[in-house]
Ligand SMILES: [Ca+2]
Ligand SMILES: [Ca+2]
């Protein structure tokens with residue numbers, strides 16, 4: 252596998268495979284710098300970075316990280332009842348004390364060992380609650396056969412987070428959890444308003460998205476950490492993590508040493524598509540910093556592809572020039588399609604396709620830097636819906652990238668209008 256991954260990396264370098272990074276997090280993100288020696292920076296690799304991850308950047312946080320202050324959430328819930336002593340049975344179970352938990356780094360990120368944190372009264376999909384911690388996971392008998400833990404750090408307002416949970420992770424969760432020893436933790440850092448989220452919000456939000464699908468539901472307000480004999484509240488622990496620059500942040504933690512062995516943003520830097528959780532679970536000792544791309548299933552029919560054997564539009568500099576009007580094309584391989592046009596004033600670019608065939612997205616491209624345009628709010632400028640129409644407006648000479656979400660394939664129709 253290692254050889255295979257390296258080969259793919261070499262191929263991607265040779266053919267300048269698009270680098271699907273999380274645009275808002277690409278500057279100063281340690282995950283990005285760590286890929287440097289092996290993969291080079293996006294500009295070194297042809298500058299084909301894109302916003303395909305669809306990661307969002309959180310809105311400004313009113314009140315800041317420590318708004319709730321310490322002790323905002325009691326580690327031991329009031330459900331203990333009157334006269335409860337620490338020895339009494341906690342209805343939510345116990346936090347395991349795990350003396351052989353590995354040495355960790357409080358700064359979470361790729362290749363780091365995660366700290367012994369947990370969540371009081373975490374929710375399961377069926378609404379039952381139990382204390383859950385990384386120590387429970389590392390030492391507990393319940394997890395003796397587990398291989399990896401997938402930690403998804405999301406926000407209630409973040410659409411790409413919802414799509415990731417609904418369309419990508421949850422459909423494969425039964426196989427992952429029942430056959431491949433995978434534990435899943437959905438951590439909501441913020442609610443729909445961008446305010447700090449608690450377990451209850453996480454439970455309700457995930458119930459709307461994935462019903463009773465597998466995985467813990469926890470909120471960052473209920474995060475606790477081991478301090479001697481106690482688990483002490485550290486509300487907004489994730490909000491203060493420097494390596495979380497956008498949502499969703501997805502980390503794969505190997506149980507053997509509690510090390511983060513794969514991240515969604517690193518994977519997007521290397522190739523199109525989401526993390527291959529099944530492959531990682533089956534071989535957690537492998538180097539997953541640059542996983543292989545997902546299998547591509549070409550759903551185009553004869554004549555859908557607007558490109559030819561001789562000429563492709565996979566890169567901005569090879570963009571297909573189009574006039575106002577209607578055009579047809581297809582995402583018929585894993586590479587994106589670039590288009591450019593030179594209207595006098597404002598324009599609208601509408602992409603129509605069969606969403607049941609594949610989920611296509613649009614990104615406005617920055618011709619100077621050869622990356623996705625980043626808006627004032629820090630998010631890539633584009634259209635990332637789940638239906639069959641994506642629309643983008645702009646002004647003057649522009650470049651637009653059409654791509655398939657998680658290596659999706661579909662034919663499409665473009666309508667370019669002067670406004
Ligand atoms: Ca094409
Ligand atoms: Ca293309």
Ligand SMILES: [Ca+2]
Nearest residue numbers: 611612635636
């Ligand atoms: Ca879409």
